[in-house]
Amino acid sequence: MIVDKLLLFSNKQDLTQAQAGSPTPSVNTVDFSQARDFGPTEGFKVFVEFSSLPIGAAGTTLSIAVQISIDNQxxxxxxxxxxxxxxxxxxxxxxxxxxxxxxxxMIYRYMRLTYTPSQTLSSGIVMAGINLDVPSQQAYPKNYVA
Known part of the structure; x- marks a missing residue:
């Protein structure tokens, strides 16, 4: 996956500082008034992945939301x-x-993500952003006889 730095919400953002039950905003916001190359006129996709998996107490969940703003406030x-x-x-x-x-x-200018863990995390490094397509693992049947 090719990632544009200008389209990243989080790059190595540490989620251990996120308070349980409280939304923590992504480090970056995307400003749509600036020239950005989204490629062809397709819709874009949001991805969130972990370079270091989140670890927390049993039953810990993570909620992620996309937020928009006209004034960045x-x-x-x-x-x-x-x-x-x-x-x-x-x-x-x-x-x-x-x-x-x-x-x-509504017409909006800014976009960000928020991360809300149900309990405090002891580990978790997130990378999130906008891309035209996101990677997925696709399994295909064998095309040979063993």
Whole structure:
């Protein structure tokens, strides 16, 4: 996956500082008034993956939301993704979110993500951003006889 630094919400953001039950904003916001190359006129996708998997107490979940703003001060939640049980994340499948965000009827300039752990995390480094497509592992049947 090729990633544009200008389209990243988080790059090596440490989630151990996130307070339980309280939304922690991504380090970066994307400013859509600036020239950005989104490629062809397709919709874009949001991805969230972990270079260091989140670790917390049993039953810990992580909620991720896409927020938009006109002034970079007042934020409105555009989309809440379902909470993720952090034990379902693995090194081979480190993705918490791979989705196309909903569209809004209002014109907005800024976009960010928020991360809300249900309990304090003892580990967790996140990378998140916008891309035209996100990686996935696709298994195909064998094309040979063993």
């Amino acid at each position: 007042n934020w409105t939640t555009l989309e809440d993704f379902p909470s993720i049980d952090i034990t379902t994340l693995t090194n081979s499948q480190p993705f918490a979110v791979r989705a196309k965000p909903a569209f809004s009827n």
